[in-house]
Amino acid sequence: MTQSIYILNGPNLNLLGTREPDVYGSTTLDHIEKSCLKFAAEHDLEILFRQSNVEGKLVDWIQEAGQKGDGLILNAGAYTHTSVALLDAIKASHVPTIEVHLSNIFQREEFRHHSFISPVALGVICGFGANGYELALRALLAHLKGS
Ligand code: DQA
Numbered sequence: 001m002t003q004s005i006y007i008l009n010g011p012n013l014n015l016l017g018t019r020e021p022d023v024y025g026s027t028t029l030d031h032i033e034k035s036c037l038k039f040a041a042e043h044d045l046e047i048l049f050r051q052s053n054v055e056g057k058l059v060d061w062i063q064e065a066g067q068k069g070d071g072l073i074l075n076a077g078a079y080t081h082t083s084v085a086l087l088d089a090i091k092a093s094h095v096p097t098i099e100v101h102l103s104n105i106f107q108r109e110e111f112r113h114h115s116f117i118s119p120v121a122l123g124v125i126c127g128f129g130a131n132g133y134e135l136a137l138r139a140l141l142a143h144l145k146g147s
Helices: 029-042 055-068 077-081 084-093 131-145
Strands: 003-009 045-051 071-075 097-101 123-126
Touching (some): 003 055, 029 045, 071 131
Parallel strands (some): 003 071, 071 097
């Protein structure tokens, strides 16, 4: 059966391509979505790719992923470092979650070193730019296959 993966993106990630390209690269979110959809077509996956600047919307989508999805890839942007609500949503949804960041948050300001998501994530991929999304898809697929 085709498995459904939610890929959720938080605040300001809609600006990828023009936002601090020295930090986040020049790839747009649209391009990342297309790459993920291509990967999905090759691996019999359904991808629900979304972005919001609104914390509560991300909470709603994480709950939806828990009800309808098989896995979650989450780049929560700055909410990574602030949001107990996202942590609680992941905990409550029990959906296998991989945390992604384009930048290596540990090479950046101290306030980015703490993540509310990491304690409830299967793992974290950061510092590989846009490629991190495909790396996360591969890791999630392996997890779902039990390997
Ligand atoms: C980010 C890292 C966060 O610290 C930052 O607030 C973002 C993007 C990343 O993908 O590198 O918005 O999640």
